[in-house]
Amino acid sequence: MPPKVDAFRTTDVLKGQQAMPQGSFLQHLPVASWPLLVSAWGSDARVYERDEELPLGPDGQHVYIVLGGCVRQERFPCGTHKDAPKITRFRGVGQMLGEAKLITPRESVRTFCLTTTWVMPCPVGRLNLLLTQHPEIQLSLLRSLEDRIRGDELIYSTATRTPLQRVGGLLLHLADTAGTPTPATPGHTTILGPSQRDLADALMMGVSTVENAIGRLRRTHGVITSKYRQFVVTDRFGLRDIAMSA
Numbered sequence: 001m002p003p004k005v006d007a008f009r010t011t012d013v014l015k016g017q018q019a020m021p022q023g024s025f026l027q028h029l030p031v032a033s034w035p036l037l038v039s040a041w042g043s044d045a046r047v048y049e050r051d052e053e054l055p056l057g058p059d060g061q062h063v064y065i066v067l068g069g070c071v072r073q074e075r076f077p078c079g080t081h082k083d084a085p086k087i088t089r090f091r092g093v094g095q096m097l098g099e100a101k102l103i104t105p106r107e108s109v110r111t112f113c114l115t116t117t118w119v120m121p122c123p124v125g126r127l128n129l130l131l132t133q134h135p136e137i138q139l140s141l142l143r144s145l146e147d148r149i150r151g152d153e154l155i156y157s158t159a160t161r162t163p164l165q166r167v168g169g170l171l172l173h174l175a176d177t178a179g180t181p182t183p184a185t186p187g188h189t190t191i192l193g194p195s196q197r198d199l200a201d202a203l204m205m206g207v208s209t210v211e212n213a214i215g216r217l218r219r220t221h222g223v224i225t226s227k228y229r230q231f232v233v234t235d236r237f238g239l240r241d242i243a244m245s246a
Contacts, residue, residue, distance in 0.1 A: 008118050016031055021092060024094025024177070025094055027094055028140040029140040033140070041121060048116070049113065052112070058108045062124065063098040063122050066091060069113060069116055069117025070115050073111045074086055075087045089202065090170075090173075095177075096141060105124055115178075156202060164242060166203050166205070167203065168242040171233065172239050174191045175191055187236075190230065195229050221239075222234065223238040223239040
């Protein structure tokens with residue numbers, strides 16, 4: 001069965017006419033370079049459904065560019081034994097996934113789709129060759145990875161900040177990188193996929209602490225609404241003020 005891509009603006013994306021999130025690989029990529037990737041692997045782009053795992057295990061031979069949707073990535077730096085610590089990160093549109101394979105092909109990262117997700121697979125060997133032939137594409141990737149590291153530090157590594165600030169910061173990040181405008185309500189941004197457990201894992205906080213922070217953001221500050229695996233940012237400026245407050 002062919003993949004269903006009705007939910008995505010495929011023509012705009014493949015023609016480079018859709019704006020990409022700030023700091024992402026595709027946002028840094030020069031306009032003239034995008035057709036090179038599309039001509040090579042655009043026809044191989046496919047859709048994965050929610051909760052499906054991308055083939056980024058040790059035997060995987062591709063990296064992936066996210067064209068639509070959002071994923072959760074999990075790493076286990078101390079091994080996968082019971083109670084081993086887990087590092088959780090969210091990645092969205094315009095990001096490259098599995099980029100470590102460009103250096104060490106057996107590298108792996110567990111990657112699950114939080115929503116219906118549209119990705120372009122790029123064979124590791126051929127992409128490495130393209131990067132050597134086109135330094136501007138390589139530079140775009142390096143710039144996006146630097147932006148990702150700095151963003152991760154701000155969002156995930158600020159344990160001294162309050163739970164309200166940290167949860168607010170993560171939701172703001174998700175709105176910027178994986179959110180979609182709510183057509184019926186201009187100015188609102190919908191984040192589909194992450195659960196409160198996912199947010200707690202990413203921030204290394206208790207689920208009850210996250211629940212309390214979300215409740216305050218919803219009831220006290222009125223900057224979000226929430227349902228099961230869905231958050232709607234109703235006041236992005238108010239949420240930013242909370243997340244970035246001193």
